Structure formats: C-alpha cells, structure tokens
Amino acid sequence: MYKNCPKQFTLVFFLILIFSGFIQAQPANADINDRQLVAKDDFDYPPYSFLDDNGSPTGFNIELLKKIAVEMDLDIRIELDPWSIVRNELETGQIDIIAGMYYSPERDKKVDFTQPHSITYGAIFSRRGSDIRSLEQLNDKTIIVLEADIMHDFLLESDIAADILLVESLTEGFRKLAAGNADCMLAENQQGRYVIRKNKLGNIITVGPPLSPNLYCFAVTEGDTQLLDALNEGLNRLKASGEYDRLFAKWRQSMHHKNQVRKILAYAALVMSVLSALVAVIFFWSWTLRKRVAEKTQQLQTELAERKRITKLLNLKNEELENIIYVNSHDLRSPIVNITGFSTELHFLFDRLEKILKENSLPDDVQAEISHIIDDEVPQCVKFITSNAKKIDDLQSGLLKISRLGTQTLNITNVNMNTLVTEAIQLQRDKHADSSPHISVGDLPTCFADFDQLRLAIYHLIDNAVKYAQPDQKAVVHITGSHEDGYSTYCISDKGIGIKPQYQEKVFEMFHRLEPSSPVTGEGLGLTIVRRIIDRLEGRIWVESEVDAGTQVFISLPAPTQNHSPDQL
Numbered sequence: 001m002y003k004n005c006p007k008q009f010t011l012v013f014f015l016i017l018i019f020s021g022f023i024q025a026q027p028a029n030a031d032i033n034d035r036q037l038v039a040k041d042d043f044d045y046p047p048y049s050f051l052d053d054n055g056s057p058t059g060f061n062i063e064l065l066k067k068i069a070v071e072m073d074l075d076i077r078i079e080l081d082p083w084s085i086v087r088n089e090l091e092t093g094q095i096d097i098i099a100g101m102y103y104s105p106e107r108d109k110k111v112d113f114t115q116p117h118s119i120t121y122g123a124i125f126s127r128r129g130s131d132i133r134s135l136e137q138l139n140d141k142t143i144i145v146l147e148a149d150i151m152h153d154f155l156l157e158s159d160i161a162a163d164i165l166l167v168e169s170l171t172e173g174f175r176k177l178a179a180g181n182a183d184c185m186l187a188e189n190q191q192g193r194y195v196i197r198k199n200k201l202g203n204i205i206t207v208g209p210p211l212s213p214n215l216y217c218f219a220v221t222e223g224d225t226q227l228l229d230a231l232n233e234g235l236n237r238l239k240a241s242g243e244y245d246r247l248f249a250k251w252r253q254s255m256h257h258k259n260q261v262r263k264i265l266a267y268a269a270l271v272m273s274v275l276s277a278l279v280a281v282i283f284f285w286s287w288t289l290r291k292r293v294a295e296k297t298q299q300l301q302t303e304l305a306e307r308k309r310i311t312k313l314l315n316l317k318n319e320e321l322e323n324i325i326y327v328n329s330h331d332l333r334s335p336i337v338n339i340t341g342f343s344t345e346l347h348f349l350f351d352r353l354e355k356i357l358k359e360n361s362l363p364d365d366v367q368a369e370i371s372h373i374i375d376d377e378v379p380q381c382v383k384f385i386t387s388n389a390k391k392i393d394d395l396q397s398g399l400l401k402i403s404r405l406g407t408q409t410l411n412i413t414n415v416n417m418n419t420l421v422t423e424a425i426q427l428q429r430d431k432h433a434d435s436s437p438h439i440s441v442g443d444l445p446t447c448f449a450d451f452d453q454l455r456l457a458i459y460h461l462i463d464n465a466v467k468y469a470q471p472d473q474k475a476v477v478h479i480t481g482s483h484e485d486g487y488s489t490y491c492i493s494d495k496g497i498g499i500k501p502q503y504q505e506k507v508f509e510m511f512h513r514l515e516p517s518s519p520v521t522g523e524g525l526g527l528t529i530v531r532r533i534i535d536r537l538e539g540r541i542w543v544e545s546e547v548d549a550g551t552q553v554f555i556s557l558p559a560p561t562q563n564h565s566p567d568q569l
Helices: 005-021 060-072 083-091 150-157 170-178 189-198 225-241 243-272 277-303 307-359 364-405 417-431 451-467 526-536
Strands: 036-042 049-051 075-081 097-102 111-113 118-127 142-146 163-167 184-188 204-207 213-221 412-415 438-441 447-450 476-484 487-494 540-546 550-558
Touching: 036 049, 036 060, 036 083, 049 060, 049 075, 060 075, 060 097, 060 225, 060 243, 075 083, 083 097, 083 213, 097 111, 118 150, 118 170, 118 189, 142 150, 142 170, 150 163, 150 184, 163 170, 170 184, 170 189, 170 204, 184 189, 189 204, 213 225, 225 243, 307 364, 412 451, 417 438, 417 451, 447 451, 447 550, 451 476, 451 487, 451 526, 451 550, 526 540
Parallel strands: 036 075, 036 097, 142 163, 142 184, 438 476
Antiparallel strands: 097 213, 111 213, 118 184, 118 204, 118 213, 412 447, 476 487, 487 550, 540 550
C-alpha cells in the first residue's frame, strides 16, 4: 500500500474520478427526513473532530456535516467516542453516519463511502535521535497506532514484522512515544503535527518522506444508498456555493495562526521596552494592544458558551487579531520615521552650534567641554537612537510579511525548479552585490507549488547559507534535487559554521538567531517565513547539520503527478 507511491497516485486519481465525477446524487427521500440520524466520529482527531473546552463536538468534519444537514433538511445528532467504538457501531448498524473515515477496499465491504471531502497523508513519527528513516526499518520495532485506524489496517495487511501497541487516541499515543514506550508511531501527518504542537512534545519529529495519500470521506451503513446520495448531494452543493472553501479556510487558519500571534505580540512588547523616553508612544501602543487583545479574548470566552455562534466568533477573533497586528504595525511607521528624521535634524543643529561657537570667543575650558559634547557624546546618542529605530522598523516589516503570508492566494502549478533557483540566486546577488559566493546547482526535478512563494523560500535559504559561511572564507553552496515516491526533494547544502543539535528545530521559530551577538545582520524571520511557505504548499522541511562542517536543509514537495491541491486539509 505505501511502498509503490506512483501506482498509488494513479489509484487515487481513479478513485477521485469514481467518487466525484461519476456519482449522480439524488435527493434524500422521506424516510431519512422523517427520523433523527445518529452520526459519530473520533473524540481526539484534531482538527477534523474533537471535543472543545465545553465538551461539545467540533472540528472540520463536524461543522461540514452540520452544514450538509441544514442544506438537505436532515435531523442529525452528533456524538464523539473512541475511534474503535465508532467504527464498530457503524459496521454493526448501531449508528447511521461517520463524519470522517478513510476509504479502503476492505472497509468498503462493510460500509459505504461518499465522495472524499479531504485528502491526507500518513507519516512516520519518532523521537529525536532515532535511526528510523523509512518503512523498511520498522521490522522488529514497537509501533504505536490508533486502534482500528487506517494505519492499524495498513500494518495488519503489510508484511512488516513488528509489535503493535494500540491506543484509543492520538494524544495518548504521542505521549507514550515521547515517554519512550515505543520506537515510532504511524499517524496522519497533519493530525500528528497538530497534537505534537498542542501538547508541546518537542522530542517527536516526522522522519522519512510522507506516505501515500488517503481519501477521507463520510461513511454510512452498508446499503443505505438514500442517505449516501443525500450526503453526496449536500457536499456538492456546499462546494458549488463556496461554503466548503470558506469552512476549509477557517480550520486551516485555526491550526497555524494562534501560536504565531501570541509569539508576535510577546516579542513586540519585549522590543518596545528597549527604548526609553524617545519611544514612550511605543510603550503606550504595546500596553493598549495587550489590553485590547485581553478584552476581546474575555468577550470571546463568554460568547463561546453559545454553541450556535461558535463558527462566527472563531472567524471574528482571527480576523480582528490579524487586523490589529497589521494596522498597528503600520501605525508604528510614523513615530519611527519621526525619530529617525529628528535625530538627523538634531545632528545638523549641533553642527551649526559648533560652527557658531567657533566663531565666538569663549574661555578655553568652556570651549573644550562644549567641543567634547558636540564631537563625541552627541554623535553617539544620535547613532544609538537611529540604529534602534531602524531595528524596530525592520521588525515591523518582518511582522507584516508573516501576517500577509496566510492571506495570499496560492497559484499552484508545475514549477521548473532550474528556472526558479536561477532567479533566486540572482535575487541574492542583487541584494548583496559585495558578496561573491560559489553556488553550484545540479539538475533539479519539477514540483507542484506556487512559483513566487517557493522562490522566496529558496532565496532565504541561499541567503542564510551565504551569511553563515566560515569566517574569512568564501561561501560555498550546492543545490541538488531528487524525485522519489511522488515527491520532489531538494537539498541546499553549505560548508558554513553549522548548527548545534539542540538548535536545529529552533531555527524555524520566530526571531531565533544562531548567535544573537553575531555581526550577521537580520532579525531571525527568514526561516520562519520559509517554514510557513512550505507548510502552505503541503510540503516538509528539515535540517541536518554538524558544527564547523556545514548544514543541509531539505525541502520535500509534491511532484506534478499528484491530483490534489496542496491547500486541502
């Protein structure tokens, strides 16, 4: 199933045609409209299905099913339970619907599937330092899987000789892996990364290339064609009206932005405190911003008790927080420009004052003291003011770039990486004309991505490789690529100073710099932007490095043979 990805992509394309193109949905009949239907899903499978802070079912699957129920005039009661229980109840006819179930030929013998509403990818998760890099290395290992999940089915059908440790939830499984109770865990990539971030399990990473895609569908009891047709028709209507895209965008945004917004606000407050009286207005802005965010958060927590308004309020919160950051970042431009401008004017005024004093006779001791102030102390103060004002301006520019990334529309197409890398290298040379790095490029495979955003990511990686070269040595950068299992993987390698093991994951965090006291310029946003871009393109990025020996940054992106949009959940 996972060993021959090119064949699997052909199968995926064929299945999508079957489910999406050839199903002619018919209106639901009176039977399903006149009775209450029971739907269930996994209680711990974010962002698709999980329990919110009030213990109520929520997630992408849940909200999608609710909208279909309204569209098709269906009365559906939704409950969440451990996945193994949910699957058994559908197969035995105790419930009517599962909101999210992965398709497989074996499962199709027991239940019926709608057209897919999402496509996801499996992944291998292990602790840092593990030697596991592929499925072939899982023999004789202890592997954690969610009981009755598609990954459990895969292990049972494969020839992998391993000990299987079953868990009731993803959270339980990843905590056991973090504690050392198994060698690795097989789970869907996005769900796994979501649980890892939420529970702060920093010692767990994905290893090896992504596994082949799985079709995620609604499932009904075997033979219930009336309900199957109603769900298919409702899903088609939501896609045609654009409601499906809006719902997808909301849950995609909720996965990535909350932690980033908190980090932006906290770091912004720290930076503002560096300046004293000259930037008092910045202190006031920071305090006001924190107060406004606290008020909005408190208001949101109160309103969330009303289940019927939860979707509208979540969208409102994300939009307001982004607008606050965007607007206030622009508001800071004016005081920063004033500080810089008046600092320059102050310097000119002291030059004039010095000229006037020289033209008028003063006692020697007074003249000496005034000259010391004008020639030494004043220039130092002005230099300090202008340098810190520039630092704040650079930070605000970086914050604006990051806030805009999530709102830019992706233009996904087949990308000629040889052309893209050539342009990225030229951008680096145009910006740093004084540097003369040696950059070599191999023959690169094409990929499926947004040309402009990927070019920006490659530019930042090349720029970092050049900036962190060995002292007093010419920077050497080599870019290579390969194609395997439906993915194109690129490597940007250098012979620079390298990265210590404990910092190799932190380099992607906002404002993180290898050496804060280093003369290398920058505010630590380049690799954050790179990760955000690669995440949006449904790719993977990781680092391998050795101190004083160099660094290799790998990017894995879908190859053009895939028949899906990277923006799909």
